[in-house]
Amino acid sequence: MKESLHKRNNQLANGKRQLEILNNGIFASGELPKFADKIAEIGHFPLRPKSLEVLQINVGYMCNQVCAHCHVDAGPDRKEIMTKETMQQCLDVIKKTGAHTLDLTGGAPEMNPNFRWFVEKASRLGVKDIIVRSNLTIIRANKKYYDLPDFFKEYNVHVVSSMPHWTRGKTDKQRGEGVFAKSIKALEELNERGYGLPDSGLKLDLVYNPSGAFLPGDQSAMEKDFKKALFEDFGIQFHDLFAITNLPISRFLDYLIVSENYEDYMYALVEAYNPAAVANVMCTNTISVGWDGWLYDCDFNQMLGLKVASKVTHISKYNEKLLNDRNIVISQHCYGCTAGAGSSCQGTVT
Amino acid sequence: MSKSYYDPADLKKFGKITEWSEEIGNKFFEYYGKVFEEGALSAREKSLIALAVSHVVKCPYCIDAYTKDGLQKGITKEEMMEAVHAGAAIESGATLVHGVQMMNKYDKLSM
Ligand code: SF4
Ligand code: SF4
Numbered sequence: 001m002k003e004s005l006h007k008r009n010n011q012l013a014n015g016k017r018q019l020e021i022l023n024n025g026i027f028a029s030g031e032l033p034k035f036a037d038k039i040a041e042i043g044h045f046p047l048r049p050k051s052l053e054v055l056q057i058n059v060g061y062m063c064n065q066v067c068a069h070c071h072v073d074a075g076p077d078r079k080e081i082m083t084k085e086t087m088q089q090c091l092d093v094i095k096k097t098g099a100h101t102l103d104l105t106g107g108a109p110e111m112n113p114n115f116r117w118f119v120e121k122a123s124r125l126g127v128k129d130i131i132v133r134s135n136l137t138i139i140r141a142n143k144k145y146y147d148l149p150d151f152f153k154e155y156n157v158h159v160v161s162s163m164p165h166w167t168r169g170k171t172d173k174q175r176g177e178g179v180f181a182k183s184i185k186a187l188e189e190l191n192e193r194g195y196g197l198p199d200s201g202l203k204l205d206l207v208y209n210p211s212g213a214f215l216p217g218d219q220s221a222m223e224k225d226f227k228k229a230l231f232e233d234f235g236i237q238f239h240d241l242f243a244i245t246n247l248p249i250s251r252f253l254d255y256l257i258v259s260e261n262y263e264d265y266m267y268a269l270v271e272a273y274n275p276a277a278v279a280n281v282m283c284t285n286t287i288s289v290g291w292d293g294w295l296y297d298c299d300f301n302q303m304l305g306l307k308v309a310s311k312v313t314h315i316s317k318y319n320e321k322l323l324n325d326r327n328i329v330i331s332q333h334c335y336g337c338t339a340g341a342g343s344s345c346q347g348t349v350t
Numbered sequence: 351m352s353k354s355y356y357d358p359a360d361l362k363k364f365g366k367i368t369e370w371s372e373e374i375g376n377k378f379f380e381y382y383g384k385v386f387e388e389g390a391l392s393a394r395e396k397s398l399i400a401l402a403v404s405h406v407v408k409c410p411y412c413i414d415a416y417t418k419d420g421l422q423k424g425i426t427k428e429e430m431m432e433a434v435h436a437g438a439a440i441e442s443g444a445t446l447v448h449g450v451q452m453m454n455k456y457d458k459l460s461m
Contacts, residue, residue: 167426210421217423221394225424267362 002066004075005251012254013073015305022248022332026263032270035334042275046327049297052320053285056103056299056345057082057090059115060291063107064141067175069209069252071303074107082291084114086315090289091121093318101129103286103345105299108138110148123155131158133207133345136186137179149189158203159195160242160345161187164211166229174211187236196238205240207347213261215268215339216243219348242347245269247300247336269335277342280349283328289315297328299345304333361411394423401430402437 005013012018026032039045060081063074094102102122109115109132122130132152139148152159163183164174171180187204190196196204206226210216223241230236246252248265256262283297287308293315296302310326312319342349368375386396397419404412420430 165424170426208424212421214418214421218393221388221392222424225394 004073004077005254006073007077018249018253018304019331026266027332032266035330035332038273039278044278047330049324050284052097052099052287054101054103055099056105056286057289058105058291058299059109059112061107062111064138065135065176068255069174069246071247071250071252071300073250080291081112086293087114087118089293089315093315094122094125094127097320102127103131105133108135110138110145119155129158131160133160136161136183139186140182149193153193153202160205160207162207166226170211184234191237204238205242206238207242207244209244209246213256213265215245215272219243245336245339245343247333249300249333250303269339272339273335274338274340274342276350277338281337282344300333301329356410397423398433402433405434406437406441
């Protein structure tokens with residue numbers, strides 16, 4: 001199995017180095033406009049948050065997979081895991097915030113030893129929507145995870161799962177050998193428990209992100225294709241498909257550079273820039289909490305080491321009013337959120 | 351000036367053709383955009399047709415553009431290759447059907 005950039009001591013494991021690349025080259029020479037200038041044209045600079053709706057918590061970078069496009073640089077070799085103490089701090093915050101959605105991500109969030117404890121507690125606090133971003137294969141990775149579908153059902157967890165394509169070849173190339181077969185098995189198990197069925201309250205959504213240096217196509221057309229193919233070939237059903245653009249950071253940035261696609265990809269992002277997407281980019285209604293409790297505008301900024309530009313930078317000092325009065329930290333990777341119909345963890349934004 | 355006739359970077363400049371003839375250039379792009387919208391044929395089907403035609407007219411810009419477009423639309427490589435074959439079959443068929451003309455002429459000139 002491949003190793004993370006971090007383990008390989010690759011220079012791109014460092015957020016600062018990634019930002020250097022994003023801020024120099026074609027953007028420094030003026031060949032392409034900087035994101036800040038682009039949003040200034042429509043009066044959105046500095047970018048400001050609206051009211052908080054989603055608390056996205058990254059419970060650790062450990063993962064059973066090492067996907068080639070991963071913006072977290074996750075993998076089995078990553079040891080950063082949120083402690084129970086930090087989770088408790090998150091729970092204290094959830095009680096107080098106006099956020100209606102708790103979005104748990106990773107790595108594979110299920111690999112955090114306190115994952116189930118956390119979900120149970122959050123559920124008891126009455127959070128309306130508890131999302132778990134599950135990579136599906138984790139459910140089949142080890143016996144101790146086999147009962148995850150039952151656990152999800154018990155707490156009415158909203159499962160959002162990544163599925164790069166409905167054909168085996170593409171999925172395995174992006175996510176690793178055997179991933180497709182395991183994902184299908186996991187989806188069948190979720191369906192068996194009622195997840196993803198047309199009138200079911202057990203929500204199962206899929207995330208599609210392109211397996212290569214190209215942008216996602218029209219979300220609703222892709223959803224139609226995915227639904228048809230997965231149902232015809234495997235009898236699998238799901239609710240919504242979120243088409244997400246790969247942001248040029250971390251392992252995806254490494255891939256773009258190594259495959260000599262970086263400049264063309266940045267051109268494609270800038271060309272697809274949609275001013276109508278700016279008002280609703282993810283950071284305008286989300287706060288991202290890192291495994292060690294630091295606060296970020298989004299999961300991407302977290303990976304670049306760009307903490308929130310606020311007096312409050314840690315979950316232990318959380319203050320929604322102060323946080324809402326901040327400027328969002330941006331760079332050229334933000335073009336990934338405004339391309340085409342826009343892109344966020346909930347799919348398009350326009 | 352590039353030393354070769356085709357430069358991949360020129361594809362990005364395609365839009366600039368309007369600079370030397372604005373009105374008809376714009377009309378072309380408007381028409382082009384409209385053609386590829388979802389209609390009686392899906393945008394996906396039209397993308398495959400465009401890919402096949404790109405090969406028949408042997409335009410390297412179009413091949414790059416519609417391979418990428420196909421990927422974006424989730425078109426598989428098997429579908430793309432079949433589209434190229436469909437184009438190639440028509441193209442070779444169009445050559446071969448002229449064999450009938452050759453046969454006609456041959457027969458007419460022969461005793
Ligand atoms: S993309 Fe998701 S499943 Fe893949 S390595 Fe990253 S965190 Fe794990
Ligand atoms: S990358 Fe983060 S900060 Fe930039 S626009 Fe997207 S969500 Fe906002």
